[in-house]
């Protein structure tokens with residue numbers, strides 16, 4: 001679907017996206033690029049990163065990819081610095097990297113729990129921490145009049161309780177808390193806005209095929225108040241809204257983009 005936003009709404013911005021080579025992260029990379037941003041993507045799989053960068057470049061988007069694991073602080077620092085070396089500054093950080101699998105709590109090892117916490121929650125904090133000096137108002141390479149923007153990709157499963165997702169629910173709860181705390185501290189001190197997006201079931205993603213295989217064919221669309229599975233495009237448009245000047249007074253919120261699913265009840 002065509003974007004309703006002007007193609008230059010993110011002109012001149014430099015964005016770094018963890019998990020930006022696949023799934024929702026890649027759609028964000030593509031749409032940010034199509035709306036004027038230069039894009040750096042970070043991920044663990046070299047071939048995924050390379051393929052993603054090729055696609056972005058074929059669309060005329062200034063793009064670069066870096067292999068790295070958000071669980072490793074040295075990778076986080078290296079990739080943030082390499083992004084600034086390449087594009088001269090950093091305006092937008094998107095934390096879209098995530099790990100997930102379905103498992104009953106009694107079968108989940110403490111290390112399995114910790115692995116997802118490390119990727120989703122600690123990884124998000126690590127990336128934010130490494131990016132801070134560049135995202136600050138007047139940070140290296142930046143326009144002195146503006147601050148940066150951080151977007152944390154979350155979920156809705158922790159709003160209630162979700163079967164076989166104790167690790168991800170805990171991790172995304174922490175992510176939402178980071179969003180609020182950083183919005184407070186860094187919004188006040190450095191003019192950095194920090195927001196999240198909580199996607200619902202989004203078609204053609206690892207999350208949906210891995211976590212809700214049955215619902216793809218049999219029913220999730222019927223349980224969403226808007227009666228359809230979302231598209232990656234829906235998340236990207238919400239992200240552009242939040243990242244652009246249109247969202248300049250939005251700070252510390254996590255925008256739910258789920259068609260109303262999480263609050264819905266079966267019809268009696």
Ligand code: HXC
Nearest residue numbers: 098099100101102103108109111112115155157206207211
């Ligand atoms: C139980 C598991 C497991 C599984 C791993 N573990 N997979 N336990 N069931 N299916 C446990 C291991 O036994 C181990 O604990 C620990 O986790 C670490 O496992 P490793 O394989 O060493 O970890 P690693 O190679 O780093 O892999 C990370 C991963 C992996 C998260 C486990 O699944 C991954 O990277 N997946 C790809 C990313 C992904 O799924 N993205 C989509 C996100 S969708 P022990 O105790 O044995 O040492 C999303 C949507 C959320 O986030 C919202 C949806 C509604």
